[in-house]
Amino acid sequence: MSSNIQNAAAPIVIPGHRSPARAAGPRSKFGPASIGHTLGHVSPEIAKVGLSEICLSYRTHGGERLLALDHINLQVRPGEFLCVVGPSGCGKSTLLHLIAGLHPQTSGQILVDGRPVEGPGPDRILIFQELGLFPWLTVGENVEFGMKMKGVSKAEREEKTRYYLRLVHLWQFKKSYTHQLSGGMRQRVALARALATEPDVLLMDEPFAALDAQTRDLLHDELERIWAETGRTIIFVTHNVREAIRLGDRVVLLTFRPGRVKREFSIDLPRPRVLEDVHVAHAARAILDELREEINLSLEVEYSVGVKPHLAPGAEQ
Amino acid sequence: MKRAARLVIFYTCLFGLWALLAQLKIWPPYLFPTPWGVAQELYYGFSDHSYWIAIAVSMRRVLIGYAISVVAGMILGLGVASNKFLEETMGGLLVSLQSLPSICWWPLALLWFGLNQKAILFVVIMGSLLSVTLAMEDGRKQMPKIYGMAGRNLGARGFQLFWHVLLPASLPFIVSGLKQGWAFAWRSLITAEMLYVSLGLGQVLMMGRETSNMNAVIAVMILIIGLGYIVDGLIFKSMEKRLQHKWGLTAAT
Numbered sequence: 001m002s003s004n005i006q007n008a009a010a011p012i013v014i015p016g017h018r019s020p021a022r023a024a025g026p027r028s029k030f031g032p033a034s035i036g037h038t039l040g041h042v043s044p045e046i047a048k049v050g051l052s053e054i055c056l057s058y059r060t061h062g063g064e065r066l067l068a069l070d071h072i073n074l075q076v077r078p079g080e081f082l083c084v085v086g087p088s089g090c091g092k093s094t095l096l097h098l099i100a101g102l103h104p105q106t107s108g109q110i111l112v113d114g115r116p117v118e119g120p121g122p123d124r125i126l127i128f129q130e131l132g133l134f135p136w137l138t139v140g141e142n143v144e145f146g147m148k149m150k151g152v153s154k155a156e157r158e159e160k161t162r163y164y165l166r167l168v169h170l171w172q173f174k175k176s177y178t179h180q181l182s183g184g185m186r187q188r189v190a191l192a193r194a195l196a197t198e199p200d201v202l203l204m205d206e207p208f209a210a211l212d213a214q215t216r217d218l219l220h221d222e223l224e225r226i227w228a229e230t231g232r233t234i235i236f237v238t239h240n241v242r243e244a245i246r247l248g249d250r251v252v253l254l255t256f257r258p259g260r261v262k263r264e265f266s267i268d269l270p271r272p273r274v275l276e277d278v279h280v281a282h283a284a285r286a287i288l289d290e291l292r293e294e295i296n297l298s299l300e301v302e303y304s305v306g307v308k309p310h311l312a313p314g315a316e317q
Numbered sequence: 318m319k320r321a322a323r324l325v326i327f328y329t330c331l332f333g334l335w336a337l338l339a340q341l342k343i344w345p346p347y348l349f350p351t352p353w354g355v356a357q358e359l360y361y362g363f364s365d366h367s368y369w370i371a372i373a374v375s376m377r378r379v380l381i382g383y384a385i386s387v388v389a390g391m392i393l394g395l396g397v398a399s400n401k402f403l404e405e406t407m408g409g410l411l412v413s414l415q416s417l418p419s420i421c422w423w424p425l426a427l428l429w430f431g432l433n434q435k436a437i438l439f440v441v442i443m444g445s446l447l448s449v450t451l452a453m454e455d456g457r458k459q460m461p462k463i464y465g466m467a468g469r470n471l472g473a474r475g476f477q478l479f480w481h482v483l484l485p486a487s488l489p490f491i492v493s494g495l496k497q498g499w500a501f502a503w504r505s506l507i508t509a510e511m512l513y514v515s516l517g518l519g520q521v522l523m524m525g526r527e528t529s530n531m532n533a534v535i536a537v538m539i540l541i542i543g544l545g546y547i548v549d550g551l552i553f554k555s556m557e558k559r560l561q562h563k564w565g566l567t568a569a570t
Contacts, residue, residue: 149472
C-alpha cells in the first residue's frame with residue numbers, strides 16, 4: 001500500500017508540489033489543507049447533502065431480496081466536488097438516483113439543506129449516464145426545458161439559455177437537434193441543461209465514460225472551470241479512479257454489492273490537475289489498491305469463476 | 318423528376334387500357350363505363366355542388382370521430398400501459414375486440430342512438446379507437462424510460478410531464494398507429510354511410526347504384542380513394558418525415 005494513505009481520513013498530500021495561486025475555486029473558502037481531519041465528520045448543520053444510514057434493497061426476478069446499498073453515511077459540504085468510485089454493480093448510480101429523488105430508499109434519510117428529500121426537486125439535477133436529452137427539441141429548447149417547467153418567463157429563459165450555452169461553447173448550435181451533435185457536444189448540452197435550472201447540487205453519473213480521451217480531457221477542464229465559476233456542489237460518480245482524482249476534492253470508495261463506504265480519500269493536489277500527472281497517477285495507485293479487491297470480487301460474481309482473475313495495476317483506468 | 322415521369326407514364330397506360338377496353342364494347346356501357354363518362358360525371362357532380370356537400374359532410378364526421386378516438390385512445394392506451402392490472406385485464410380484451418369489423422357495431426348503434434348522426438359517429442369511433450389505444454400502449458412501452466426520468470428530474474409533473482415529455486417521446490412509436498386509426502375511421506365512415514341515407518360520400522355512392530349510374534359509382538369511388546390518399550399520403554407522410562428529421566432517424570439527409 002502506498003505510504004500516502006494511513007487511514008480512512010488521510011489526505012493524499014504530495015509536499016512540495018503545491019501551487020496555491022492556481023488552486024482557486026469554491027473549495028478555497030474551506031481552506032485546502034484543513035479538510036483532511038474533518039473528513040467524514042462534516043457536521044450535518046453545514047452539510048449541503050447529508051446521507052444517513054441509507055439502505056436500498058429490491059426484489060430480484062427470482063423473488064429474493066437483494067441489498068444494493070448498505071448503511072451509507074455521507075456528508076457533502078456546500079461547493080464541494082465529491083467523486084464516488086466503485087466497481088460496476090456497487091450501486092453508485094443508484095445512490096445518485098436516490099439523491100435526485102427518482103426512487104425512494106428502503107431506509108435511512110437524505111437531507112438537502114437540512115430538509116428531507118421527497119421526490120425530484122429543482123435544487124438537485126442529475127445528469128444521466130445516457131444523458132436523456134430530448135431528441136424532439138432543439139439544443140436551445142433542451143436547455144430551456146427545466147426553466148419552462150418552473151414557469152420562468154420567456155425573456156429570462158432566453159437570457160439564461162444564452163448564458164449557459166455560451167458557458168459550454170455551444171451557442172451557435174442552439175437551433176440544432178441533438179442527433180446532429182458529436183458525443184462531447186451532447187455531453188455539454190446535458191451539462192448546460194442541468195446548470196440552466198440553477199440547481200445547488202449537480203449529480204453526474206459517469207458522464208464522460210463513453211467519450212474519447214481527448215474530448216474527456218477537454219470536458220474535465222470545462223467542468224472544473226464551470227464548477228469554479230458557479231460554485232455548485234457536485235457529486236460525480238465514475239469507475240475511473242484517475243478521473244475522480246483529476247476532479248474531486250474528496251473521493252469516496254464504495255464496496256461491491258452491497259455498496260458500503262469502504263474508504264474516503266481527501267485529494268489535496270493543486271488545481272488544475274492533469275490526468276497524466278505523476279502525482280495523480282501516484283494517488284490513483286493508492287486508491288486502486290483498495291479498489292482492486294472490490295473489482296476482483298465483482299468479476300468473481302459476474303463471471304462466476306473460482307479463481308480470482310489477476311488485474312494488472314492500472315487496468316481500471 | 319424521374320419519379321414524376323414514371324408516374325405519368327403509369328397512369329397514362331392505365332387510363333389508356335381502360336379507354337381501350339371500354340372502346341371495344343365487350344361489356345355494355347352501363348356495366349363498364351368510359352373514362353370520359355366518369356370525368357363528365359365528376360364535372361357535373363362538382364359543378365352542381367352535390368360532391369362538395371358530400372365531401373364536407375363526410376370529412377366533418379370523420380374528423381370529429383377521429384379526434385374523439387385519438388384523445389380517448391391516448392388516455393386509454395396510457396392507462397393500460399402504466400397500470401399492470403389494466404394491462405392484464407383490458408389488454409387482451411382490446412386486442413380481441415380489434416378483430417371485430419367496426420360495422421358490426423352498427424346494429425347496436427342503431428338500437429342505442431337511433432338512425433342518426435350519433436350512430437354513424439359511434440361506428441367511426443369504434444373503428445379507430447382500438448388502433449389508437451393499442452398504438453399508444455405500445456408506444457408508451459417502447460419509449461425509452463430515460464425520457465420520463467429526465468423529465469421528472471427537470472421538474473415536469475403530471476400533465477406537464479405527459480404533454481411535454483411522454484407524448485412527444487412516444488410520437489415516433491405511435492404515428493403508424495395514428496395512421497392506421499385514420500384508415501379505419503375513414504373505412505368505417507363510408508361503410509356506415511352506405512347503410513344510411515345521410516348526404517355523405519357513402520350515400521352518393523349508393524345513389525349511383527340505385528339509379529344504375531355506373532359513371533357516378535366509379536366517380537365516387539375515385540373521390541373516396543383520392544381523399545384517403547390526400548390525408549394519408551400528404552398529412553401523415555409529412556408528419557412522419559418531420560419526426561424522422563427531428564429524431565435523426567433518416568440516414569444522411
